[in-house]
Amino acid sequence: MRLDLYIIKKFIGTYFFSILLIISIAIVFDINENLEKFAQYHPPLKAIIFDYYANFIPYYTNLFSPLFVFIAVIFFTSKMASNSEIIAILAAGVSFRRLMRPYMISCVMISLVSFILGAYVIPHGTVIRQNFETIYKNKKRNNAAENVQLQVERGVIAYIQHYDNLAKRGYGFCLDKFEDKKLVSHMTATEVQYDTIANNKYHWKAYNWKIRTLKGLKENITSGSVIDTVLHIEPTDLVYSKGQQETLTSPQLKEYIQKQKDRGSGNVVQYEVEYHKRIAASLASFILTTIGLSLSSRKRKGGMGMYLGVGLALSFTYIMLQTVSATFSIKANLPPIVAAWIPNIIFAAIAYLCYRKAPN
16 A cells, blocks of 8 residues: 555656646747737737636646656656666565556546546637637638538428628528428528527527428418527537537537437538547556556666657657547548547557566
């Protein structure tokens, strides 16, 4: 128990120290890069601190968490090995598997925090950070859509010729309802407006509307200037902006994916990859810790320089594979769940080989 607490304290302490060190450097570089933009658009100091950097830090901390875990394990384990602490522990009859226990306990804590941040906390902050970037860093967002057609519900097809997301207004709207592959209702409107202050979702107002109801050979036409209607469409269903999947919590992602699949939409790959990637990334600490411990637990001449270099290379490779996992799914036609788990599958094999060669 004393050994477990000793290692856990060293692991968690070094992990947070590496986060503090690297994120501090990242903030300095980011300020230097954006200084011209800040001087040009004059954002308030409060917005810079609380809207941008208060959300910048957790986002990149969670993104590079595997790197911090690897550095922490390599750093303090190499130091323990150079001080002959690992040799003493193994010589006292403690097996390498038993030595791994406090490392895995630390990984459980880190993984839980990483998953909660990535699935529930960071998406809300990402919305604030992206809004700041749009206003003060002139990063243009897609705020319009052309010729949008989607299945609202089974047998109901909606079409909008042009949609303006800033005004939440669509132009050239029509809604067709089919029963047994036969058109039974056709609605048109010059404009539709999403009701942003309604108590419930899906409330729209249609202007200059006309509804044609077909019953056999008979046709009934009704029309008017304004009508309140319920359409199972939200603005997020019509306009896609880069990184939009990062602004949704995991429950929202799951709901969105299912809704789009029910509509027959194929534009859900990046959302599915993001959903599965959050789970896979939170478990990466177990794999990278096993690799780091196996590499750095031997006492060798030359210190930890070689291990740190190998660790950084492996960590950045993992993060790169994680980043391009959506591309794997689209270009290689892989299922999103497989693409999201590719980094873990590859590095789990590397971890197993390293573990087999670890000191006994």
